[in-house]
Amino acid sequence: MSGVAGGGDRELPGDGLTLLVAGGAGFIGSNFIRYIRGAQPGWRIVNVDALTYAGNLANLKDVAEDEAASGGARYRFVRADICDPVAIGAVFAEEKPDAVVNFAAETHVDRSIDDPGLFLKTNILGTQVMLDAARRAGVARYLQISTDEVYGSLGAEGRFSENSPLKPNSPYAASKTSADLLVRAYFKTYGLPTLTTRCSNNYGPYQFPEKLIPFFVTLLHEGQQVPVYGDGMNVRDWIHVDDHSRAVEAVLLRGKPGETYNVGGGNERTNIEITKLLISLMGRDESAMKYVQDRPGHDRRYAIDDTKIRTELGVVPQVPFDEGLRETVRWYLENEAWWRSVKSGEYLSFFDRWYTGKGR
Ligand code: NAD
Numbered sequence: 001m002s003g004v005a006g007g008g009d010r011e012l013p014g015d016g017l018t019l020l021v022a023g024g025a026g027f028i029g030s031n032f033i034r035y036i037r038g039a040q041p042g043w044r045i046v047n048v049d050a051l052t053y054a055g056n057l058a059n060l061k062d063v064a065e066d067e068a069a070s071g072g073a074r075y076r077f078v079r080a081d082i083c084d085p086v087a088i089g090a091v092f093a094e095e096k097p098d099a100v101v102n103f104a105a106e107t108h109v110d111r112s113i114d115d116p117g118l119f120l121k122t123n124i125l126g127t128q129v130m131l132d133a134a135r136r137a138g139v140a141r142y143l144q145i146s147t148d149e150v151y152g153s154l155g156a157e158g159r160f161s162e163n164s165p166l167k168p169n170s171p172y173a174a175s176k177t178s179a180d181l182l183v184r185a186y187f188k189t190y191g192l193p194t195l196t197t198r199c200s201n202n203y204g205p206y207q208f209p210e211k212l213i214p215f216f217v218t219l220l221h222e223g224q225q226v227p228v229y230g231d232g233m234n235v236r237d238w239i240h241v242d243d244h245s246r247a248v249e250a251v252l253l254r255g256k257p258g259e260t261y262n263v264g265g266g267n268e269r270t271n272i273e274i275t276k277l278l279i280s281l282m283g284r285d286e287s288a289m290k291y292v293q294d295r296p297g298h299d300r301r302y303a304i305d306d307t308k309i310r311t312e313l314g315v316v317p318q319v320p321f322d323e324g325l326r327e328t329v330r331w332y333l334e335n336e337a338w339w340r341s342v343k344s345g346e347y348l349s350f351f352d353r354w355y356t357g358k359g360r
């Protein structure tokens with residue numbers, strides 16, 4: 001691969017690129033690291049993650065094993081909090097990344113309703129720490145992983161474009177919106193070559209079982225009822241996590257600094273449709289579903305207009321929804337030990353067991 005022009009003074013190198021991935025032990029970050037190791041074998045990945053409740057090194061067990069077997073030059077994990085400027089500064093000084101992708105965040109809307117402060121700290125102040133470190137290091141690219149939730153909620157018609165007004169409705173969405181504005185400010189003020197992606201709802205393997213699809217699959221498997229919020233008619237636009245990873249790679253390599261790119265799956269489904277599909281795939285009947293009190297401020301509909309990333313970068317989602325959902329359900333059924341250890345909290349000891357030896 002040849003060098004790629006950066007927005008600042010520096011070019012992205014072709015082979016030998018060092019990519020710092022923040023939040024790589026979570027759902028999307030771990031899938032992205034696995035994807036990019038295959039797609040860009042010449043890259044070195046430094047995964048920086050605080051290992052909050054959502055960070056799980058078991059998500060990358062195969063990567064760590066493959067790395068150990070092949071000499072250990074292409075992947076490194078560093079436990080660090082993006083809110084800690086000293087720790088993050090040290091990682092940048094030691095690893096000298098060419099580019100940064102920031103997935104690290106508090107991500108669950110319901111948790112943000114219970115504890116907004118944590119979301120403001122991680123998602124806003126943590127992003128500021130990352131931006132400052134990236135600026136000092138003079139990276140060639142800084143990519144912020146944002147969300148369609150910054151645009152708020154749609155009625156029955158229309159889709160979100162990159163020019164839609166920012167109207168976040170939950171503390172989570174407000175914190176992600178604030179981070180997006182900081183990213184914009186660092187591009188305008190300091191010329192940091194920033195990029196932002198705003199993606200719709202992801203599904204796939206290794207998603208924490210608090211989010212709709214893995215939560216419902218695991219409850220249905222356990223013979224329990226699934227709680228549908230409100231009337232179940234809220235709409236989400238679902239995208240397979242591998243399609244999100246391909247979009248992130250394209251934006252990193254070919255996106256224009258200062259720009260934002262929407263990423264969507266083109267698969268709008270009501271929550272009731274998703275619930276019924278899961279019930280059928282799991283061999284249960286509709287008595288497995290119960291309506292519960294609605295989420296406060298619950299956004300009614302998200303739908304993405306991804307014309308910009310399609311036309312400018314040639315990115316088109318590849319995974320058909322029905323096939324992707326079937327494979328995802330199969331993955332959770334075949335990896336019961338993974339989600340059981342998450343639900344029991346056992347996974348929280350993986351860091352000690354694998355990295356410090358304390359928990360052995
Ligand atoms: P996740 O909750 O599964 O993972 C988040 C990761 O960030 C975890 O590994 C966690 O340990 C880490 N983290 C949290 N706080 C940290 C801190 N202070 N320092 C370092 N690491 C920290 O989240 P996800 O679903 O994989 O989402 C990843 C990113 O993608 C987030 O920025 C989210 O806003 C965005 N996003 C998610 C979706 C989705 O459907 N899941 C859709 C669009 C955008």
Ligand code: DAU
Nearest residue numbers: 107108109147148149200201210211212227228229234271
């Ligand atoms: O749109 C992108 C966003 O998608 C990301 O930015 C967030 O990080 C991610 O968590 C996700 O947010 P949602 O709120 O859309 O996802 P969640 O899985 O929590 O809920 C999906 C829909 O299902 C939503 O309308 C609420 C509903 N729901 C969810 C749960 C957990 C239920 O009806 N019952 C439930 O138990």
